[in-house]
Amino acid sequence: MYRRLITNRATTTATRALSGSSAKMAAAKTTTKKKSSPALFEQLSPAQKAYLDRVVRVDQAGELGADYIYRGQIYVLSQKHPHLRPILDHMWKQEVHHRATFNNLQLKHRTRPSLITPLWKLGATVMGVGPALLSSEAAMACTEAVETVIGNHYNEQLRCLSNQFDMSKTDGTTDQPPEIKKLTDTIKEFRDQELEHLDTAIRNDSHLAVPYKLLTEGIKSVCKVAIWTAERV
Amino acid sequence: MSRLAAQKLVQRRLLAPSLNCTRAYHPIAKDYVAPVTIAPLTYTTDSLQSKLLDHCLAHNVPKYGFKESAISESIKELGFSPSLISVLGASNSPSFVHSSPAVLELIKYHLVTKRHALTKDIPQENIDHNNGLPSLEELLIKRLQMDIPVGGQLTDLFAQLSVPSQYLMETALPELFNLADDMIYFSSERDHFDMAWYTKRLGVAFTYATSKLFMSQDTSPNFEKTMEFAHDKLHNVMKLGDYYNNAEEFAWYTLMVSVNLVKSQLARK
Numbered sequence: 001m002y003r004r005l006i007t008n009r010a011t012t013t014a015t016r017a018l019s020g021s022s023a024k025m026a027a028a029k030t031t032t033k034k035k036s037s038p039a040l041f042e043q044l045s046p047a048q049k050a051y052l053d054r055v056v057r058v059d060q061a062g063e064l065g066a067d068y069i070y071r072g073q074i075y076v077l078s079q080k081h082p083h084l085r086p087i088l089d090h091m092w093k094q095e096v097h098h099r100a101t102f103n104n105l106q107l108k109h110r111t112r113p114s115l116i117t118p119l120w121k122l123g124a125t126v127m128g129v130g131p132a133l134l135s136s137e138a139a140m141a142c143t144e145a146v147e148t149v150i151g152n153h154y155n156e157q158l159r160c161l162s163n164q165f166d167m168s169k170t171d172g173t174t175d176q177p178p179e180i181k182k183l184t185d186t187i188k189e190f191r192d193q194e195l196e197h198l199d200t201a202i203r204n205d206s207h208l209a210v211p212y213k214l215l216t217e218g219i220k221s222v223c224k225v226a227i228w229t230a231e232r233v
Numbered sequence: 234m235s236r237l238a239a240q241k242l243v244q245r246r247l248l249a250p251s252l253n254c255t256r257a258y259h260p261i262a263k264d265y266v267a268p269v270t271i272a273p274l275t276y277t278t279d280s281l282q283s284k285l286l287d288h289c290l291a292h293n294v295p296k297y298g299f300k301e302s303a304i305s306e307s308i309k310e311l312g313f314s315p316s317l318i319s320v321l322g323a324s325n326s327p328s329f330v331h332s333s334p335a336v337l338e339l340i341k342y343h344l345v346t347k348r349h350a351l352t353k354d355i356p357q358e359n360i361d362h363n364n365g366l367p368s369l370e371e372l373l374i375k376r377l378q379m380d381i382p383v384g385g386q387l388t389d390l391f392a393q394l395s396v397p398s399q400y401l402m403e404t405a406l407p408e409l410f411n412l413a414d415d416m417i418y419f420s421s422e423r424d425h426f427d428m429a430w431y432t433k434r435l436g437v438a439f440t441y442a443t444s445k446l447f448m449s450q451d452t453s454p455n456f457e458k459t460m461e462f463a464h465d466k467l468h469n470v471m472k473l474g475d476y477y478n479n480a481e482e483f484a485w486y487t488l489m490v491s492v493n494l495v496k497s498q499l500a501r502k
Contacts, residue, residue, distance in 0.1 A: 040265055041264055041265045044265070053257035053258040106426050112430060113425075170266060179260060
């Protein structure tokens with residue numbers, strides 16, 4: 001009936017339609033109105049904002065580190081072990097994508113980057129080049145250790161995002177804001193890719209690295225300290 | 234019903250004002266209930282305090298300066314209760330080095346509302362730094378021009394702002410940072426995700442503060458000399474950034490060349 005009104009039929013039918021379905025039309029009007037202004041979320045609390053600020057900063061710094069680690073490994077290993085080149089390249093490209101994603105998030109949400117970014121660059125390069133100079137297995141052990149810590153850290157973030165961000169809306173329901181959902185999806189995807197790198201490293205003989213325990217445990221603790229610092233500074 | 238719920242949410246936000254002055258994460262504004270206050274201020278734009286301080290800034294500060302007498306004059310003219318002056322300063326702790334908490338609130342209100350007014354006409358969503366935004370210099374000049382009415386009182390303002398105190402750490406410096414951050418974010422200036430993020434904000438804040446200092450001593454008609462000074466200063470600061478980038482690029486190039494030279498010498502053997 002509403003459509004008939006729009007298509008300009010005879011005026012009599014039109015007026016009849018108008019009087020007959022005024023209630024229906026009013027209903028249609030309210031639904032369109034609702035569509036244009038959906039229920040809004042309550043403002044994020046300062047604590048929630050501070051947490052998101054941390055998440056963006058530490059993930060950005062972490063992906064920057066990963067980028068430089070793989071760069072260092074490629075620089076050292078591509079000559080001596082050409083068969084590792086495509087594997088490393090594949091992982092490196094994924095890390096570059098991760099880093100670009102978090103760089104964009106940082107600019108979009110106006111958080112600050114880590115104050116000691118130059119130190120992260122230097123440290124990550126050393127962490128990439130150092131073990132790679134020892135042997136290709138040591139480099140893989142390094143990858144294994146780093147990706148283990150990063151995978152756990154991403155899981156912790158996902159846990160917090162799913163626990164702490166149920167916001168009430170103006171229509172009385174509670175839900176997660178779209179940006180939180182999007183961030184969760186991004187982190188999930190990246191975590192899966194990092195864990196893929198972990199498997200790749202194990203398949204490429206990371207367990208055969210010579211001081212295996214020393215290397216992996218050492219690198220793991222360095223990564224944990226770095227995460228703790230990047231969240232804060 | 235949804236309006237009622239919205240009001241409730243807003244009230245709850247008002248009762249628990251943010252203690253954190255620095256603005257960390259900026260959520261996507263269109264998904265949330267619009268805040269009724271402007272970030273560090275704890276009262277709405279149509280509150281008694283805002284009305285009084287607006288009136289004071291527009292009419293009495295140019296005459297009397299950033300002083301308690303300007304506020305009491307406004308209270309008299311608007312016919313408010315004289316006790317309002319102690320309500321005004323409630324969010325600032327009293328200190329020996331400042332004249333009165335109410336004056337501190339007046340200054341804070343001045344800084345915050347002017348900063349807000351600077352970018353309020355720019356659409357806040359889908360910022361595209363490549364088109365449709367004013368240049369950094371335009372924003373800087375616009376902000377300086379906003380202070381022309383109170384141009385004669387800037388020495389006073391500087392004296393209050395620069396005293397080492399809690400107020401300096403909690404209001405003056407964060408506001409300076411927020412202003413620089415806003416100017417960069419809402420201008421066509423390229424933003425960064427490394428140390429340049431900090432240096433650019435530092436440079437803009439420095440330019441703004443020195444231009445303002447110049448303005449406080451400026452006697453040229455309509456502060457033309459100040460605008461000229463700000464233009465030159467900003468240009469110089471940005472050039473400094475270019476120098477740094479070029480130096481870094483050259484250093485990296487030299488490093489790579491030397492590494493490759495060593496490699497080629499080793500390969501010859």
